[in-house]
Amino acid sequence: MNAPDTVAEVDAIVSRARAAQAAFEARGSQELYDRAAQAAAWAIMEPARNRHLAELAVETTGLGNVPDKITKNHRKTLGLMRDIATAKTYGVIRDDKETGITEIARPIGVIGAVVPSTNPGATPANNIINALKCGNAIVVSPSPKGVPTCEALLGYIHAEFDKLGLDHDLVQMIPGRGSKEKTQRLLEISDLIVVTGSQNNVKRAYTSGTPALAVGAGNVCVIVDETADLSAAAQKIAASKTFDNATSCSSENAIVVVDEIYDAFTAELAKAGGALITDDTKITSSLWVKGHLNPRAIAQDAHVLIDALGLTGDVPSDTKFIAVETKGIGPEFPLSGEKLSRVLTVYRARDFDDAVATTREVQLHQGAGHSVGIHTKDDSRPMTLATVIPTSRVIVNQAHTFATGGAFNNGMPFSLSMGCGSWGGNSIDDNLHWKHFIQSTKIVREIPAREPSVEDIFDGYWQQVGK
Template identity: 80%
Template sequence: MNTVDPIAEVEAIVARAREAQRAFEKHGSQELYDRAAQAAAWAIMEPERNKHLAQLAVETTGLGNVPDKVTKNHRKTLGLMRDIKDAKTYGIVNDDKEAGITEIARPVGVIGAVVPSTNPGATPANNIINALKCGNAIVVSPSPKGVPTCEALLGFIHAEFDKAGIDCGLVQMIPGRGSKEKTQRLLEISDLIVVTGSQNNVKRAYTSGTPALAVGAGNVVSIVDETADLMAAAKKIKASKTFDNATSCSSENAIVVVDSVYDAFADALAASGDALITDDTKVTSQLWVKGTLNPRVIAQDAEKMIEALGLASEVPKGTEFLAVETKGIGPKHPLSGEKLSRVLSVYRAKDFNDAVAITKKIQTHQGAGHSVGIHSSDEGRPLILAKEIPTSRVIVNQAHTFATGGSFTNGMPFSLSMGCGSWGGNSIDTNLNWRHFMQTTKIVREIPANEPTLDDIFAGYWARSGK
């Protein structure tokens, strides 16, 4: 019986991608790159295919819900296409006469992309579109549960490529259920790695020897202060927390509420569909099993989650998420970390300064560099958070899940991968976007000399400190 060498299989796939990419670049144009990106985008956005991918994702991963995945597939892709519509990614992209530098866009080559089971359609589509827009080929390595959705997505993309006259070798995937061995080889022989998902994969990416764009863990904390519109904040937090059953890394995992509005905000949350649990042991005893998150709870519909936690008789019928009062922060207090479920930890703060201190402590424990939120009408407070918290984003008066990864009502790039800077052990602190999939060659011409004197540089220093 002949067996396929898994390493040779990955090497053959990457070789095929490299061949396709070289031809794509050789015969490239902005129109060709745009057409390829549009083909991949329509492959996931066409309504019937979108619905099929959403249904398949929920059936095979057991995570999230179909209506929200349909929305995510559509809006994330539409927003990305808006972002890249007029972006120059071919030929001369900048010509600075004064500096004497002309920049020419160049593809990176073959992108190796590792994608999670939480978004097995939207995340690879996002990476594929960005890669094609910049003239690259891409090989996707899905999580084992995400394989069927990824296979279906690539089938739809290849069908669109056939219609558009584009080489299907530009977009491929590692076949089968995947393995660490095959993924590791992809990491080693790609020209650039993009990793979204487990922190083990992130660490492997950064130590593979290949340039890597990998993102940190989420554990979003949002502050509700005494100046907030409480009902508006409650509705936004509810919408964000429950979307796709909290599969997003941008879903709130904790809120910190200032004491003077705590009770009023608890009422607003209740009106929005939560049930407040005052004894956190009732949740922790079932949310974690042998130190890991209970799979019967992760990214499940509210009714299933509540049943799995044994709380069906203790919360009102129709409860959409649980708000759990707690105080502890750190490894011995799991409610202070990411929960990937419709469970929201609630901390009471004495005042705004105390709320900042609690938020900083939580972020230092887990989720550093990702993002925090604030619901406030005090325009100066977001700046305080930006200076005090180890975070790359401060989301102001918005539903966090929708705002962090790009929104039609803010200026963040549409993305499903949020860089967390050095705080989160990442090479980027921005949303992963098309600019990360392109490099440039610089033509450098001589210009008139611009050499300062020592006095130009040091006059102020000498005046204060002497020579």
């Protein structure tokens, strides 16, 4: 298909989405929007379909594992549905007599969503549910490897739509194996762009001329200090690091362990399945091939990773992940960056202050704005991280992968897309959630004047420095 045909194909898809969205909004109600969101949610959560989507995702992308993708599809969607259950996204959402302002929810229109191969079911489902909840249509552009899963997901959604009499054109995807030209056109003609994954796509989104919500790269670094519950910390890090074979942007990529408890903690890490490698050249020589991550190691089960790294027979048979000691940080030290595998970099710090300095340096190298974590019993230390590290989230005493994107035991919104603020080159520093998929109109009425005197504003200033 040549370039004009490619553009015309995307134009036609978005045109159908606009017509469907206009009709959806015209007959809109909170119940209609809620039912549409529930339809999309049940399409991925129904157990048989969930399993099929998880199996298809692993089969076609070669990333992650089926049991964890089933868990992710279920829990991420269930959590999102909890978050939006009582959200008002239709009609009057605020009526403030004091300010005289009445606020009316309005859809944005057609959402263009670019989604990654790491979560080819859960991420588009999350975006689709949020879009429908707010009265929008959505067009998804999956990565080439994620196309089969996205196609299956949309088929399930459309089957649920048929039960409600909803237009299939409310939820569409860019067909075929995908192309930069098709994605670029979607970026240019949507009303809002949501991008998760490739930082190249993020940059294209922000320069497309269309309002964009894009998220930054992850490279999570977690401190384990001398006050931590070492066994609990090791178990949580192990569970988080190995979940879905480290496909999540919230997976721990490095830990910084205070010297005082270093040996005791690495012993706990070994009990949790982490095999410690003290010669980092054994890992760097095999985890990267010609400057790129070894595809045989990316997001693979432990035994496949171990074989790809040439460690078979060198680590215990029950090893779940590789923990590798290193010291360097920066472009010349690839272990200090994101590894998308069951490989965890381990830094040794003299004390807490040194651990903070190391964590800051790692974040400034890669992953700035995303999130960091700490295992500690000192309630003051998370605040230190929050004021010193360029990060949008400080996760305290939790399994990072499960906590960052929302959990049933913390207050973060359920999401698979983490905004990283200006540190990560993003327009948002929140977890992407339903409020990002809606806009509003304000009716502004006259109220009694509230004009202060100049003295009211400047009296304190004048008392300090004079007029």
